[in-house]
Amino acid sequence: MLPRDRRCRPFGFVIASGLVAVGAVAQGLGQLEEPLLVESVAADAVPLTIEEAVALSLSNSRQLKSLDSKVEIQQFRRSGGWIDNPELRIRNLSTRSVDKDFDELEVAIRWRPPALGEAAEQRQEGQVLLWEQTVEAQRARNWVASRVRRACADVIMYRQLVRIASDRVDNETRRITQIKSMVDLGRRSIVYYTMAKMMVSEARNEYARRLQALSEEQRRLRRLTGTASAIEVVFEPLLGVKGAQEALLSIAYTHRPEVQLVESRQQLAIKRHQRERQRRWPQLSFVEVSRHREQGTGDRNEIMFGVEIPLFGRNGGRAKATQLSIARKEAQYLAIRERIEDEVHDTFAAYDEARLAWQLARDDGQLMIENASRVIAEASTHGIVPADEVLELERAIMDTRVTIARRRRELAHAVYFLYYALGIDGPEQAASPTPTP
Numbered sequence: 001m002l003p004r005d006r007r008c009r010p011f012g013f014v015i016a017s018g019l020v021a022v023g024a025v026a027q028g029l030g031q032l033e034e035p036l037l038v039e040s041v042a043a044d045a046v047p048l049t050i051e052e053a054v055a056l057s058l059s060n061s062r063q064l065k066s067l068d069s070k071v072e073i074q075q076f077r078r079s080g081g082w083i084d085n086p087e088l089r090i091r092n093l094s095t096r097s098v099d100k101d102f103d104e105l106e107v108a109i110r111w112r113p114p115a116l117g118e119a120a121e122q123r124q125e126g127q128v129l130l131w132e133q134t135v136e137a138q139r140a141r142n143w144v145a146s147r148v149r150r151a152c153a154d155v156i157m158y159r160q161l162v163r164i165a166s167d168r169v170d171n172e173t174r175r176i177t178q179i180k181s182m183v184d185l186g187r188r189s190i191v192y193y194t195m196a197k198m199m200v201s202e203a204r205n206e207y208a209r210r211l212q213a214l215s216e217e218q219r220r221l222r223r224l225t226g227t228a229s230a231i232e233v234v235f236e237p238l239l240g241v242k243g244a245q246e247a248l249l250s251i252a253y254t255h256r257p258e259v260q261l262v263e264s265r266q267q268l269a270i271k272r273h274q275r276e277r278q279r280r281w282p283q284l285s286f287v288e289v290s291r292h293r294e295q296g297t298g299d300r301n302e303i304m305f306g307v308e309i310p311l312f313g314r315n316g317g318r319a320k321a322t323q324l325s326i327a328r329k330e331a332q333y334l335a336i337r338e339r340i341e342d343e344v345h346d347t348f349a350a351y352d353e354a355r356l357a358w359q360l361a362r363d364d365g366q367l368m369i370e371n372a373s374r375v376i377a378e379a380s381t382h383g384i385v386p387a388d389e390v391l392e393l394e395r396a397i398m399d400t401r402v403t404i405a406r407r408r409r410e411l412a413h414a415v416y417f418l419y420y421a422l423g424i425d426g427p428e429q430a431a432s433p434t435p436t437p
Contacts, residue, residue, distance in 0.1 A: 045232035050152045051426060053225055053233065057148045058141060060226030067137035074130045082122040086111035089290070108290030108302075115283055117275030124268040131261040138257045138423070144224070146420040151221045152233045153412035158214035159233075160405040164398050165207040171398065172196070172203040175391040182386075238412055240355065241422070245348055248422060252344050253337070255423035262336045266329040273322035283308045340421075347414070347421040354407070354414035361407040365400040372397050 048056070058064060091106040176196045182188040221231055241248065253259055285306035292300045372393050379390050419426065 045230040046227070047232045047234050049234050049236055050149055053152055053221065053231065054145045054148045054426070056227065057144055057225045061144055064137065064141055064144060067133070067140055071130070071133045071137050074126070074133050078123075078126040078130055082119055082126075083114055084112055089288075103295040105293045106290055108288055110286060110288040112286050113284050115275070116278035116281065117271065121268070121271040121275050124264070124271045128261070128264045128268050131257065131264045135257040135261050142420050142423060142425065145425055146416045148221070148224050149416040149419075150413050151217060151224055153409050153416070154217045155214070155221055155231075155233045156235060156412075157405050157409035158210060158217050161402060162207070162210045162214050164401050164405070165203070165210045168203045168395065168398050169200075169207050171391055171394055172200040175395075176200050178387045178391065187386075238408070238415055240351070240415055241418060245345060248344050248348060249341055251424065251429075252340050252422045255429060256340055257423070258336050258340070259333075262329065262333045266326070266333060269322065269325045269329045273319065273326055276319040276322050279318070280310050280314055282310065343421040344418075347418045351411075351414040351418045354411040358404075358407040358411040361404050365404045368400050369397055 087110040089106075089108040089110055091104075091108075093104040093106070176193070176199075179188050179193050179196045183190060183193045218231065221233070222228065225231065285308045286304075288302075288304040290302045290304075292302060294300075376390055376393060422429075
């Protein structure tokens, strides 16, 4: 049997060589923000910020172009007016077969004025239809923006996970090399070595899965933005919305188009009720002004008009129905506000929870990485920890990085769902956007 000092020399050499390599890697693991969150932009890809990707998606979306065209069409239709044009009437009366001296020519203009309240009702109907098209277009626009932002957050997360998975493959490869040397020296069992081989295989499989997931997310982002070239999302700090829920509700009531739509419907119900009440009054049915020219006599002017006498439908049933419609629209208005309030409360609660989880993961992860890096640095200096255990500690750091990346992605999704609930395109439309650390 070898002496103790000679028997430990190969093992000490293995530990020293492993700790030197691990110590070099640990210098890159000690920081939280730069290695974990900031990624370099590939040279063959188009670097885009999240807002640039959103703008590109909105400009290339065929669905949004179609909806915007519907809004524009309705705007032109609404500006066309609803009053009927006058009618030009010409009559040439001749009795030359009986009396050669009689001949008459009549030129008249006949116009049917709108019924009382009819024009106002039709204008309001056009306004309601315009708001219906606007609601559909704006909510679709907000949803597309939310999808693109969430896709960007997914790309950022999977890009980080691919980087971490690559580091894990390198870690497991170096770890199994250390364990093989220790098994040869009798310091580790063959079972431990077999488990390490399984972990190497799992690390490689995980790296392949992360690469595939990143490729799928990048493909989805290209499809959403309508671009064929590769896109590299530039990392940016998340922008949260600061303020009480009451302030957020005010933002939602201002930007959500459903509120203006139901208000327009309320006005339409009022216009219809007013018209039904005015149906009981006599109304002009037509007005005609004519000029007569007769042979042998002087010219003369004539004016005629008709009056519609409301003899039927005077029981007030239609007016009562429209009165109930006004009350129904008021209930719909309150229901819309309640639904918006529920959506804002739910999304804000999810955002608050995700923000807390992110802050805890970031703070605890920073502390854990600092402590682990200090232990790795001391081990590389003094050689007091076996090399495979140091690599396991490095693996724990990677697990922490994965947790932080996932928590950031969850926070990003919560922020973007909150934007959608508030009805805003971006943080600049919020009352007081503040950066989320």
